[in-house]
Amino acid sequence: GAVVSQHPSWVICKSGTSVKIECRSLDFQATTMFWYRQFPKQSLMLMATSNEGSKATYEQGVEKDKFLINHASLTLSTLTVTSAHPEDSSFYICNAVPADLLYEQYFGPGTRLTVT
């Protein structure tokens, strides 16, 4: 089946630094990728929708200048948390949708970010 990878799987960074998280579709092309954030004991909250070759669409309340999303190719989307703060510590997960199968949803294994 289709595979989506995320890198890194976990990262610890100091407050004020930036962290980049990669989401790759390994065996299919994804025109759309979604990014989610999950805090402890909560559900997954949609942060933004990333479309290849265009600007990402952010959900209300998500700072686009803080969470930079780049979808430069059909197999790679990146989420950069800029000037990270402890409150950004969370579990980040991506979802890649195949270009020709809109009903299919393939999730990455997630990235645990801890900001100290």
Place this chain on the structure above:
Amino acid sequence: SQELEQSPQSLIVQEGKNLTINCTSSKTLYGLYWYKQKYGEGLIFLMMLQKGGEEKSHEKITAKLDEKKQQSSLHITASQPSHAGIYLCGAATYNFNKFYFGSGTKLNVKP
């Protein structure tokens, strides 16, 4: 935006008991997905429903989508400790340009 409400928020059942989790939308669902997760881990896909009245089963788990396509239920028969986890329903907008999750249901099965 598409809002998905799940109930109950949490559930504790004795092993062997049946249980039902509900997912309700304020809008028509064009694809309703059920996942299982443990916090901080990836999602395990359970089932996907598209048609009104559709019902699917896998092992001891059955999911249904109502005729109006605004409510789905997930039923577990003879629950086991291995069923414990967080159950999430997810749905796409009509043109599949967004995918949202419900609020989640935490299930604990006591042996």
